[in-house]
Every structure is written in C-alpha cells, then in structure tokens.
Amino acid sequence: MYDITFLGNSPVDVLINAPEELLTKYNLKKGDWAPVSPEVITNVLEDLKDAEKTIMPGGSAGNTAYGAARLGSKVAFNGFVGNDDMGQIYYKSLTEAGIDMPTPVDGGKTLVIYVLITPDGERTFITTAERVALGEDGVNEDMIANSKWLYIEGYLFDNEFQAVLKACHIARKHKVRIALTLAASFFVEQHYAKIAMLVRDGIDLYICNEDELYTLKNCELTGDDAHHAERTLARLRETPSLVTNGSKGATLNTLKEKTQVPTQPVDSIVDATGAGDAFAAGFMHAYVGAYNAEDSIKLGHSLAGMVIQQIGGRLPTGYEDILKSHQAA
Numbered sequence: 001m002y003d004i005t006f007l008g009n010s011p012v013d014v015l016i017n018a019p020e021e022l023l024t025k026y027n028l029k030k031g032d033w034a035p036v037s038p039e040v041i042t043n044v045l046e047d048l049k050d051a052e053k054t055i056m057p058g059g060s061a062g063n064t065a066y067g068a069a070r071l072g073s074k075v076a077f078n079g080f081v082g083n084d085d086m087g088q089i090y091y092k093s094l095t096e097a098g099i100d101m102p103t104p105v106d107g108g109k110t111l112v113i114y115v116l117i118t119p120d121g122e123r124t125f126i127t128t129a130e131r132v133a134l135g136e137d138g139v140n141e142d143m144i145a146n147s148k149w150l151y152i153e154g155y156l157f158d159n160e161f162q163a164v165l166k167a168c169h170i171a172r173k174h175k176v177r178i179a180l181t182l183a184a185s186f187f188v189e190q191h192y193a194k195i196a197m198l199v200r201d202g203i204d205l206y207i208c209n210e211d212e213l214y215t216l217k218n219c220e221l222t223g224d225d226a227h228h229a230e231r232t233l234a235r236l237r238e239t240p241s242l243v244t245n246g247s248k249g250a251t252l253n254t255l256k257e258k259t260q261v262p263t264q265p266v267d268s269i270v271d272a273t274g275a276g277d278a279f280a281a282g283f284m285h286a287y288v289g290a291y292n293a294e295d296s297i298k299l300g301h302s303l304a305g306m307v308i309q310q311i312g313g314r315l316p317t318g319y320e321d322i323l324k325s326h327q328a329a
Contacts, residue, residue, distance in 0.1 A: 002100075003073040003288045005143045005176075007167050008061025008153035009160075010079035011111040011127070012086040015054040015311075018116040022047060023124060030118065033125040041114065041128055055086075056312050057093040058113065060181065060277050061153035063313040067281025067303055069097045070319045073288065076143040077101040078167070080134040082108025093314075102140060123273065133159055139166045145174040148288055149204075151280075154183030157191040164198070172202060179284065182208035185215045192219040196232040199239060207242045207280055242297075244279060250300065252293045259293040266305045274313020279304040282322075299326055 023030055025047075026040060062077065069075040077099050081087035087110035094101050104110075116124045144150050150171040156164050171178050180195075180203050182188055188195065188208075195216070199206070208216065217236070221229045240254045249262035283300035291299065302322050307315050 001074065002076045002143065002147040004065070004068060004149045004151050004284055005076040005078060005140075005147040006061040006065040006151045006153070007078045007139070007156065007164065008065075009059045009111060009155055010062060010077075010081045010087075010090050011057075011059050011113045012090050013056045013058040013113050013115050015056060015115045015117060016048050016051050018048060018051065018118060018124075020118050022116065023118065028116070028124050028126065030124050031122050033127075036126050036128060038128050041126065044114065044116075044126065054311075055089065056314070057090045058313060059153070060155060060183070061151060062090075062094065063274055063277035064151065064281045064284065065099055066094060066097050066314050067278050067307075067319075068285045069094075069099045070315070071282065071285040071299075071303070071323060072319075073285045075099045076140075076147065078134070078138070078140045078143055080105065080108065080110075080138055082106075082110045084108070084110055086110040086112055100143070102138070134163050135160070136162050136166045139163050139170065141170050144170045144176055147171075147176050149177045149179055149284070151179045151284065152181065154181045154187055154191075154195075157183070157187060157194050161191075161194055164194075168198060168201065177204040178202070179205040179207060181280065182206060182212040182216065185211045188212055188215040189219060192216075193221060193225045196221060196225065196228060199235045200228060200231055203239055205240050205242060207244075209244045209246075209276070213241065213243050242280075242283060244276060250279065250283075250297050252297060257293075259297065261294055261297040261301065263301045264305060266309055269308050270310055272308045275304045275308050277313050278307035278315065295326065299323075302326065 028034060065075050065077045077094055081090045081104045083104035083106045087104040091104050113125055113127045144167055150167060152164055168178060242252050244250045247263055251260040279300040282303035283296050286296035286299040306318055
C-alpha cells in the first residue's frame with residue numbers, strides 16, 4: 001500500500017551559466033519557459049560548450065515525491081522516461097530514494113529542460129517538445145488503486161490531460177483521495193475549464209500560492225462550459241485548499257477551520273526554485289500520516305527552508321534531523 005502515488009512530468013534539468021546576450025541572441029524572455037526547435041538547442045549548447053553544466057533530475061511532482069519518500073512515506077511515481085541516458089539518470093534518482101516507478105521505455109525520449117542561469121541569478125528555461133508523452137496507456141492503475149492519495153502535477157494540463165482524467169477516474173473508483181497542484185497563474189488562466197471539470201467531479205485538496213488562488217477565483221467559464229459556473233464556484237468553496245504565501249507562511253482552508261502558520265527565517269536564500277515542491281513534500285508526508293494541520297504545515301516549512309539554502313529542489317541529506325526536530329517539539 002502506498003501513501004501517495006504522484007503523477008507528473010519526468011524532466012532532467014541541465015543547469016548552465018549563460019550571459020545576458022545569449023538570451024537576446026535567441027529572443028528568449030528572461031525567467032520564462034519556452035519550447036524551441038532542436039536546432040536552437042544545438043546552437044545554444046554550442047555557444048555554451050565551455051560553460052560548466054550541472055545535471056539534476058527535476059519536475060514538480062518528482063521533486064515532491066523525492067522529498068516525501070526521503071521523509072519516510074511509501075511513494076510511487078507515475079511518469080514517463082525513455083531508456084536513454086537521461087531517463088536512466090531520472091529512474092535511478094527516484095528508485096534509489098525508495099520510490100516505485102515504471103521502468104524506462106525502450107525507444108522513448110526523456111524530457112530534458114535546459115536551465116539558463118544569467119549573472120543576476122534569474123533562470124530561463126528552454127526545451128524541445130520532441131518527446132513521447134505518458135498518455136492514457138501509461139497511467140498505472142495498480143499504483144493508484146493501492147494508494148491513500150493521488151497527487152497530480154498541474155503542469156500536465158498542457159499535453160497530458162487525458163492521462164490526468166484517467167488517473168482521477170481510477171482514484172475515484174477505488175476511493176483514493178486526490179490532491180491537485182495549480183502549477184502557475186498562467187496555467188490556471190489557460191486551463192481553467194479543465195481545472196473546473198476536475199473540481200466539479202471531486203478533488204480532495206488543491207495546492208497553490210496566493211496568486212494562483214486569486215486567478216482561480218476570478219476566472220470565468222465561457223462558451224459551452226458557462227452553464228457549469230455556479231456548480232464550479234460551489235465546489236471550489238467546499239474543497240480544502242493549501243495556500244502558500246512566500247515568507248509569510250501557508251494556510252490550510254477547510255469548511256470547518258482555517259489554519260495559518262508563518263514561516264521561520266533562514267540564514268540565507270540561495271535558490272528558491274524548489275521551495276513549493278519541498279513544502280508540499282513535507283506537508284503531504286505529515287498530512288497523510290495523520291499529523292494535525294498545524295504540524296503538517298510546519299514540517300512543510302522546515303523542508304522548504306532547508307531546500308532554499310542550496311542549489312536545486314531536492315535536499316540530499318538532513319531528513320532525519322528535520323523529523324527529529326519536529327518530534328521533539
């Protein structure tokens with residue numbers, strides 16, 4: 001029996017220091033994510049052939065799965081990786097953390113995201129869409145059916161929504177609770193009708209930040225979806241939400257109560273990119289393990305606070321110390 005099965009993208013990140021002029025050369029918007037042609041990837045890598053490169057398995061759900069597993073949750077991960085060099089890196093990173101996941105697919109191409117880090121520390125993401133999708137056939141029913149929770153990464157709404165629908169159908173059939181992340185405000189705007197459909201059909205928890213929550217509550221259904229608007233808003237009010245607000249903390253909202261917990265200051269912030277994923281890992285580990293709301297949020301804060309003091313979204317060590325400090329408290 002799994003505590004949580006995660007459904008998400010399975011990218012390997014390649015971090016490269018890049019000059020500002022490289023972004024201008026390829027018309028890349030700083031801080032944005034952009035799909036580009038294979039030729040652009042080849043040219044960028046040629047321009048940066050002498051730059052130091054760091055390879056890190058990533059992905060929002062993958063990072064959260066890793067953190068939850070290292071804290072002691074029994075975790076499965078349902079995502080696609082090919083049996084190429086990058087796929088083997090990704091597969092090894094999760095399975096060595098004790099996570100069950102499907103084996104790499106022969107002939108499949110693993111998603112690689114190139115992270116261009118300019119001197120000001122800003123990250124710009126480029127990738128090519130040339131990869132095999134997970135698809136409905138890649139959704140593992142046994143993993144989901146034998147889980148307490150299904151955790152869905154919102155970034156799947158772009159290309160994998162049919163897989164999301166199938167996973168939710170399986171979860172509801174087997175009475176598995178569903179947590180949904182909202183990914184980013186622009187994703188909420190682009191995919192609001194899809195999010196609304198999932199919420200109406202039954203989500204047990206949605207996880208977002210203040211901006212995403214604001215966007216969610218202010219979007220409107222149009223066209224053929226408009227007649228669902230009243231039901232959607234009603235279900236949104238009924239559905240528990242875990243809302244983060246940066247350094248101000250996080251709040252778990254339910255119909256019965258509102259639990260707000262501030263963060264604790266850290267010595268220095270090195271890389272805040274994986275903070276939300278780490279927070280979700282700590283929270284889900286505790287919440288699924290029957291911690292109360294306040295203690296679940298506190299554990300999320302602790303893990304996120306450690307992650308932002310290093311490069312990358314996965315803390316290599318220190319999980320036992322985090323757990324001991326909470327048990328002592």
